Amino acid sequence: MTESGLATLPAVLIVTGTDTDVGKTVVTSAVVATARAAGRRVTAYKPTQTGVAPGEPGDMAEVERLTGAPTVEGVRLRAPMAPRPAARLEDSRLPTLDEHVARVESLVVCHDLVVVEGAGGLLVELTDDGDTLADLALALPGCAVVVVARSALGTLNHTMLTREALSHRGIRQLGIVLGSWPEQPDVIEQTNREHLAALPEGLLGAVPLGAPRLDPETFRTASPGWLPGLEERLGQRLGQRLGTP
Numbered sequence: 001m002t003e004s005g006l007a008t009l010p011a012v013l014i015v016t017g018t019d020t021d022v023g024k025t026v027v028t029s030a031v032v033a034t035a036r037a038a039g040r041r042v043t044a045y046k047p048t049q050t051g052v053a054p055g056e057p058g059d060m061a062e063v064e065r066l067t068g069a070p071t072v073e074g075v076r077l078r079a080p081m082a083p084r085p086a087a088r089l090e091d092s093r094l095p096t097l098d099e100h101v102a103r104v105e106s107l108v109v110c111h112d113l114v115v116v117e118g119a120g121g122l123l124v125e126l127t128d129d130g131d132t133l134a135d136l137a138l139a140l141p142g143c144a145v146v147v148v149a150r151s152a153l154g155t156l157n158h159t160m161l162t163r164e165a166l167s168h169r170g171i172r173q174l175g176i177v178l179g180s181w182p183e184q185p186d187v188i189e190q191t192n193r194e195h196l197a198a199l200p201e202g203l204l205g206a207v208p209l210g211a212p213r214l215d216p217e218t219f220r221t222a223s224p225g226w227l228p229g230l231e232e233r234l235g236q237r238l239g240q241r242l243g244t245p
């Protein structure tokens, strides 16, 4: 922890979600854009991409479109389902946990920040041995996890379950991000946001509804303002590096 009490930013950030379709890819893009705006060399890695045919744009293509950053995909499977059954359908082998770790570590060598986007939620199996994104986080010492959550009714339970699974395993949580925040939130969304912001790790920010439809330039310029909790940590680490107080 730093003097102000904020944990510094690690070299690997893992983006998980309370569910599939909660906005992990959009949040990954906003995290990448925010770090790039702060002058960092950033890349994103998707260990397992499902539901996309060869040659089609997957989640990493969306991150590249929105941010301009380079990205890497681990393995791609055609069926729109969890990686293990999708691999079985194609009779193909999934990369092992060690292979994913080696991939991430090779990216860390030439980037300041590697942002890893999971498939579905935290405990979805990513390998033929049944390793999950939580196992990948445990195999990458020093990494921290960002939890993407919905803003609507039901999100409190899903978010608390995910953070309990993380803390049970001793995995560091950097904070929560709301994947799609409406311009005019109702009382449920507003109170959900207040509840999540009051948790120890707190809210890094919220991506506004409609963000993926912005033109990439606007998305890149606006991203730091959506994630003030991340911006603060980026500023701090840059300050430390430059030797400023």
Ligand SMILES: Nc1ncnc2c1ncn2[C@@H]1O[C@H](COP(=O)(O)OP(=O)(O)OP(=O)(O)O)[C@@H](O)[C@H]1O
Pocket: 017, 019, 020, 021, 022, 023, 024, 025, 026, 027, 059, 118, 119, 120, 179, 180, 181, 207, 208, 209, 210, 211, 212
């Ligand atoms: N802030 C937002 N405003 C409007 N649409 C959004 C927003 N965030 C996400 N979406 C849309 O919702 C859908 C799901 O979002 P996204 O692909 O980011 O989810 P995901 O959690 O990455 O899903 P997966 O588990 O498939 O990786 C996409 O069509 C995306 O464009």
Ligand SMILES: [Mg+2]
Pocket: 024, 025, 026, 059, 117
């Ligand atoms: Mg995604």
